[in-house]
Amino acid sequence: MKRLTSIILVVVLLTLAACSPAKETEVGKESSQKEEKTSQVKEESKETQAKKEKETEKMSEEGTKVIDGLGREVIIPANPQRVLALNSAMMESFFILGITPVGKVDNYKIREEGMALPSVGTPNQINIEKVYELEPDFIVAHTRFHSAIVDDLERSGAVVYYINPEKFTKNKNEDWQMVLARSMGKENVWLQHEKDLDDIGKKYGDEIRKMADIKTGLMLSVGEEIRAAQKASGFGIVMSRLGIENIVPGDLPDAGKKSWVKYDVEKIIEADPDVILILANSKDKEENKKTLKSFKKDPKWASLTAVKENRVFMLPFSVNPNRSSFEGMIEKTAKAIKKGLSNKK
DSSP states (O other): OHHHHHHHHHHHHHHHHHHHHHHHHHHHHHHHHHHHHHHHHHHHHHHHHHHHHHHHHHHHHHOEEEEOTTSOEEEEOSSOSSEEESSHHHHHHHHHTTOOOSOBOTTOOSOHHHHTSOBOEETTEEOHHHHHHHOOSEEEEEHHHHGGGHHHHHTTTSEEEEEOGGGOOSOGGGSHHHHHHHHTTOHHHHHHHHHHHHHHHHHHHHHHHHHSOOOEEEEEEESSSEEEEOSSSHHHHHHHHTTOEEOSOTTSTTTTTOSEEEOOHHHHHHHOOSEEEEEOSSSOHHHHHHHHHHHHHOGGGTTOHHHHTTOEEEEOTTOSTTTSOHHHHHHHHHHHHHHHHHHHO
């Protein structure tokens, strides 16, 4: 019996010894295969990363892909050589970024160097042939004025980027100026400009609020009909910079086409703004005084707090994106309000 047990034990040990190398070999193979796969994945990952880097590098050389105000995919050139902006505010934005456009719109009256440029007409009536003559490589157009001439502008061979003020947000990183600045490697320049505007607006806004509790406002253009400056316009933005909330909603008819929109008298009376600013129609001071006096005496405005508190002020003719820089518009508006408040005392 003992002898049989010993034989069985020897057989088991021999069997185990015979099987062990095979298992070890199989385990080794599996381990090796796993290492190979890991190595392959790492190599593929490196190749993919390298490919992405090359694509990014290529994109940075060509420009930045964005969606413009008309919903089109556009590649903004990183280093355009011949830019053209089709309204005054957009022209001024390029000057701020240190870029001189190749042409101007006739309305532009801010910088001498801009006024001396060859004309392509007015924002409302662009002379396409003049655009072609200037051979721009990048054109900035406006959805309010130029939506109907997309094809004509693109035939110039330039990249055409449309801005849409209605899409302005409180996030300054999404404003069209910041998009352009970032695309052209001038983000810090525009950020500094924004900071300067914030500082100027806060300074004058604080000075105004020390003189009177002004929180809401309305800017009007008075002529054959009365129109209000909407929020998404150079005029409306001036008030917001001073910390004055524009009572005009942004979804009125024609808001996407015009800076000045019709706004019902009843709505104005209901909102009862703290201050009303009337933009001068000309440099004629006597005529402007008559316009202001006529507005204040108009019975339909008699119930307004701004009228009763004598907070209806005339803004200079130069408070206009065609005739003043953004800083100038803020400063002139604030000084007109402060002068009006001082005259009350």
